[in-house]
Amino acid sequence: QLPVVESGGGSVQPGESLKLSCSASGRTLNSYTIGWFRQVPGKEREGISCISSGSADTKYADSVQGRFTISRDNAENTVYLLMNSLKPDDTGVYYCGIREGRWYSRCLGQNVYNDWGQGTQVTVSS
Numbered sequence: 063q064l065p066v067v068e069s070g071g072g073s074v075q076p077g078e079s080l081k082l083s084c085s086a087s088g089r090t091l092n093s094y095t096i097g098w099f100r101q102v103p104g105k106e107r108e109g110i111s112c113i114s115s116g117s118a119d120t121k122y123a124d125s126v127q128g129r130f131t132i133s134r135d136n137a138e139n140t141v142y143l144l145m146n147s148l149k150p151d152d153t154g155v156y157y158c159g160i161r162e163g164r165w166y167s168r169c170l171g172q173n174v175y176n177d178w179g180q181g182t183q184v185t186v187s188s
Contacts, residue, residue: 064088071182082143084158096141100154109170148186155181
């Protein structure tokens, strides 16, 4: 299978926005639960947001609630993470995890996922 690919990271100033993308050629992502995770050096991968197949259910970590939005574009076979009002604490490598299935209630836990991308770096600094 072709790999999961994240893109859209970059360096921004506090208060600015970024939109990350997660794609996986050869797989219909609408059949998968998708999770976005963030990792900084020396720390475990932290669940940021997740979305069920079909998009009926979403979850957010308290630290990003109200600032980040997860969504799908089925025509593009892509899952997005729109990140607004970015803070320096949002800095890290962002990973997309995928697992086939409608919904996993513990979708902010990394153990749910069985396939990952290589990550995309997000740096928020003035």
